[in-house]
Amino acid sequence: MSLTTPFNEAHHRFATVVAFCTFLLIIAGALVTSNDAGLAVPDWPTSFNHWPVTYGYFAVPLVGGIRWEHGHRIIAQFIGLLTIVLAVWTSKVDRRPWMRKLGWAALATVIAQGVLGGITVLHFLPPSVSSAHATLGQTFFCIVVALWLFTGRTWVQDPRMQLPTKRPSLPWLATASAACVYVQLILGAAFRHHGIKLLPHIISAAVVTFVLLWTVVRVLSEYALVEQLRRPALMLLTLLMVQLALGFGAWLTRVEWGREAPQPGMAMVYITVSHVAVGALLLATTVVLAIQAWRHVAIPTAERIPAGAAKPVAV
Amino acid sequence: MKIRSSVVLLVLAILGLLLLSACSKKEEQASNKAEVKQAPAAAPATPVDPATAATITGTVKYPGAAPKPVKIDMSQDPACKGGDNTVETLVVNKGNLENAFVYVKDGLGSRTFDTPKDPVTLDQKGCRYHPHVVGIMTGQTLKVINSDDTTHNIHPTPKDNREWNESQPPKAAAIEKTFAREEIMLPVKCNQHPWMKMYVNVVKSPYFAVTDKDGKYTLKGLPPGTYTIAVVHEKLGTATQQVTVGAKESKAADFTMKAAQ
Numbered sequence: 001m002s003l004t005t006p007f008n009e010a011h012h013r014f015a016t017v018v019a020f021c022t023f024l025l026i027i028a029g030a031l032v033t034s035n036d037a038g039l040a041v042p043d044w045p046t047s048f049n050h051w052p053v054t055y056g057y058f059a060v061p062l063v064g065g066i067r068w069e070h071g072h073r074i075i076a077q078f079i080g081l082l083t084i085v086l087a088v089w090t091s092k093v094d095r096r097p098w099m100r101k102l103g104w105a106a107l108a109t110v111i112a113q114g115v116l117g118g119i120t121v122l123h124f125l126p127p128s129v130s131s132a133h134a135t136l137g138q139t140f141f142c143i144v145v146a147l148w149l150f151t152g153r154t155w156v157q158d159p160r161m162q163l164p165t166k167r168p169s170l171p172w173l174a175t176a177s178a179a180c181v182y183v184q185l186i187l188g189a190a191f192r193h194h195g196i197k198l199l200p201h202i203i204s205a206a207v208v209t210f211v212l213l214w215t216v217v218r219v220l221s222e223y224a225l226v227e228q229l230r231r232p233a234l235m236l237l238t239l240l241m242v243q244l245a246l247g248f249g250a251w252l253t254r255v256e257w258g259r260e261a262p263q264p265g266m267a268m269v270y271i272t273v274s275h276v277a278v279g280a281l282l283l284a285t286t287v288v289l290a291i292q293a294w295r296h297v298a299i300p301t302a303e304r305i306p307a308g309a310a311k312p313v314a315v
Numbered sequence: 316m317k318i319r320s321s322v323v324l325l326v327l328a329i330l331g332l333l334l335l336s337a338c339s340k341k342e343e344q345a346s347n348k349a350e351v352k353q354a355p356a357a358a359p360a361t362p363v364d365p366a367t368a369a370t371i372t373g374t375v376k377y378p379g380a381a382p383k384p385v386k387i388d389m390s391q392d393p394a395c396k397g398g399d400n401t402v403e404t405l406v407v408n409k410g411n412l413e414n415a416f417v418y419v420k421d422g423l424g425s426r427t428f429d430t431p432k433d434p435v436t437l438d439q440k441g442c443r444y445h446p447h448v449v450g451i452m453t454g455q456t457l458k459v460i461n462s463d464d465t466t467h468n469i470h471p472t473p474k475d476n477r478e479w480n481e482s483q484p485p486k487a488a489a490i491e492k493t494f495a496r497e498e499i500m501l502p503v504k505c506n507q508h509p510w511m512k513m514y515v516n517v518v519k520s521p522y523f524a525v526t527d528k529d530g531k532y533t534l535k536g537l538p539p540g541t542y543t544i545a546v547v548h549e550k551l552g553t554a555t556q557q558v559t560v561g562a563k564e565s566k567a568a569d570f571t572m573k574a575a576q
Contacts, residue, residue, distance in 0.1 A: 039470055040506040042480040063392040063465065064507035124470075124478050262387050262402040263510040 005095040005156060012151040014089065018082045019148045022141045023280065025079050028072045029137055030276035033192060034269040038125050040065030044118035047073060076114060083110045086147065099150055106147060109140045127195030134189035138182075138280055145284040149291060154228065161296040163223060170218055170229075170297045174290035177215045177236075180208045181283045188279060192272075198255065205247060212240050215289070228296055232289040239282045246275040361426040363538045369560035371534045373568040375415045375526045375546050381407035382575065387510040394465035395442035395508060402510070403447045405550050405575060411530025412572060414448045415548045416499065416516045418523035419534065420555060422542035428520050434458035434491065437503075437513070439467045439483070444503070444513035448549070450523040451515060453497060459483065459490040471503045471515065480506070499547050514549055539564070546570045 032038055041047050047070060048060060060066055083106050090103030113136045120129040149155055165171075187201040219233035253268035261268070384401035406413040434456035438445045442463060451457055459469050461483045470480040475496045483490055494501070494517040505511035516523065524532040526546075534544070541559040551572040558568045 036509045037506055039480050040468060042468055042470075042482050048482065061465075063394070065468075065505075065509065066466065066507055067391075069506075124472075124480060260385075260404075262385055262404070 005093075005099070007153050007156040008093050008151065009153075011089055011093050012148070012153070015086060015144070015148040015151045018079070018086050019141070019144045021075070021079055021082060022144050023277070025072075025075050026137055026141060026280045027273060027277050028068075028075045029134070030273040031269070032068045032072045033130075033134075033276075034272045035065060035068045035264050037065030037068040038130070039121060040069040041073070042121070044121045076117070080110050080114060083107050083144075086144075090147070090151075094151070096150075099147075102143065102147060102150070106140065106143045109136065109143055113137055113140055125193065127190065127193045130193035131186065131189040131195055134193065134276075135182075135186050138185050138283055141280050142284055142287045145287060146291065149288055155295075158228075161226070162298040163226065163296050165222070165297045165300065167300060169299050170215075170223070171290065171293040171299055173211075173215050173218060174286065174293040177208075177211050178283065178286035178290045180204075180211045181279075181286050184208045185279055185283060188276075192276075198251070205244070209240065209244065212236060212286070215286075216240075219289070223297075226296065228292045229289065232285050232292060236282070236285050236289060239278055239285060243275065243278045243282055246271060246278055250275045360429040363426075363536060365536070367539055367562035368536045369539055369563060370565040371537065371542075371544060371558055371560060371568055372565065373417075373532060373544075373570065374530045375412045375417070375532065375548075376410050376530060376569065376571040377405075377407045377412040377551075377574070378410075378571055379574045381410070389442055389508070389510070392442065392465055392508060394463055399441065399443070403443075406528070408528050408530070411526075411528070412548065412551075413526055413528045413530065414446075415526040415530070415532075415546050415551075415570075415572070416448055416450060416514070416523065417526065417532040417534065417544065417546050418450065418499075418516065418518050419520055419537070420543045420545035422540055423520055423522075426520070426538070428452070430454040431521070436460065437515075438462055439469075439505070439511070442467075442505075442508050442511060444511060446513070446525065448514050448525045449516065450525060451494065451517055452521060453495060453517055453519050454493050457492050457494070457515065459492070461485060461487060466507060467505045467511070468507055469503060470506055471501055473498055473501045476501065476517065482507075500549055516547070544568055546572065548572060550575055 043049060045051070060070055062070060087103035087107040091100045094100060094103070113133065116129060116133040116136055120126065120133050123129060168176075184201070184204045187196065187204050190196040191198050191201045216233045216237045219229050223229040223233075249271040250268075253265065253271050258265060258268045382405050384406075385404075387400045387402060389395035389400055403414060430452050435449050435451045435458065437449060437457060437459045439460070440462040442465070449457075461467055464485045466482055466484045468480060468482040469490060470478075472478060473494070475498045476494045479492065481490055494515065496517065497519055498515075498517045501515045501517060503513050503515055522534045522537055524534060526532050537560060539560055539562045541557060543555050544558050545553055545555045547553045551574075554570050554572055556568050556570065558566055560566050
């Protein structure tokens with residue numbers, strides 16, 4: 001057992017491929033919902049009564065809603081295979097025990113995600129299960145991005161820094177950012193799958209914007225020279241601006257203009273899918289920032305020691 | 316060892332979830348069958364004397380100008396091209412409202428009626444449903460056919476009946492279903508072609524009609540009495556009117572719906 005591992009370029013590149021393909025899978029999933037095609041293939045785990053392994057994947061004409069739902073299933077099964085390879089590879093080449101566990105956790109998550117997708121189809125898309133499917137997909141993306149980060153050269157070879165911070169500490173602030181974005185994604189998914197109204201998502205957007213801006217300002221004002229923190233913070237700022245614009249566009253095209261539409265309009269589909277995709281990138285970026293902050297920023301002692309233990313003790 | 320036991324636990328959990336999902340599906344199907352079987356066990360039909368039977372006719376009007384028909388884009392499926400491609404949500408011809416469902420909402424008391432043996436046919440043609448609105452009695456068969464060269468899926472989303480979702484490839488056998496409970500404006504949609512929507516109206520009596528392109532309807536064979544006649548439209552909501560008919564009497568009851576917001 002070791003706490004360190006040598007950099008393995010092929011392994012890291014493969015993790016990069018898995019992360020990129022997972023991002024494509026999130027887009028494919030968003031296309032299913034935006035095109036109202038979640039039930040275009042009514043059965044699961046079979047597709048039109050054929051099991052995936054024996055099924056000629058492209059025997060079905062990819063038209064109408066089948067194109068989105070069946071396409072989503074094909075990409076998801078491919079990601080499942082990639083994740084098996086990544087988990088096995090990680091357990092073989094990575095010496096860090098927690099990394100091996102993370103690899104297996106990714107596999108467990110992608111399997112659970114597939115099962116949730118199946119359950120939601122078999123039960124005609126109940127909002128709670130569909131929202132859980134959407135949320136777990138984002139969680140899986142974050143795990144794969146974390147695997148990508150932990151297998152990277154800078155993570156494996158560069159030493160940890162012990163940067164100072166003030167209260168609230170950057171690690172906790174960045175963690176709060178990731179938590180806020182995660183809650184916002186749950187609310188967005190619940191609205192998209194007809195589980196809740198739009199208002200909680202809008203209120204949460206204001207909170208998320210405030211917390212993310214606070215975090216970005218903290219990083220850029222105090223750690224502007226630390227590349228590991230500055231880069232995700234700048235990306236966070238950019239994505240936040242884009243996401244707010246897309247959120248407004250999604251409201252306009254889906255809620256306002258799309259209310260009476262006979263079918264999902266092209267503008268609505270593009271904007272809502274982009275809103276989901278940028279949301280995934282935003283969450284992954286906050287997770288990366290939080291991880292980097294915990295690695296490189298020293299937490300003030302008072303925050304690290306439980307309150308009771310910090311009291312002076314008579315000797 | 317820890318990893319191995321975690322993997323075993325995970326596999327067991329997934330199998331459990333799959334089993335749970337399959338079981339609940341079977342339970343649903345079983346309870347659906349039971350529901351359909353129980354439906355005909357109602358009291359025997361109350362006879363209506365044809366010599367005294369009355370008729371209510373009328374026209375359903377839409378106030379104001381006819382809305383401009385909204386176009387549907389069917390380009391996502393080449394098999395869908397060529398047909399009429401305007402939305403049927405609100406069809407108005409010279410002020411007359413088409414596709415409104417008219418039925419006796421109240422006044423029949425405890426009368427019961429035989430379930431017709433003939434099915435109501437719903438055709439999928441040109442990637443549209445024909446007809447757009449149907450009426451059917453509880454327990455009566457809805458026969459769904461596919462006249463298109465593309466696969467459709469038929470997916471009713473009821474509030475009070477069982478939900479189902481079945482795909483139907485070109486030239487496939489007809490799908491036959493029944494509805495156990497009364498339900499007005501039960502939406503049916505196709506998830507392959509999101510513009511395909513229609514409504515099934517499930518009622519307990521045979522006194523119902525769907526307005527034609529002139530907005531006209533006829534309710535025939537009513538026993539003399541006072542009835543609440545309801546007109547329901549997918550976009551315009553409901554309007555009701557009380558009508559009293561005597562033996563052999565024929566009465567007119569016209570409706571004017573509220574304009575769409």
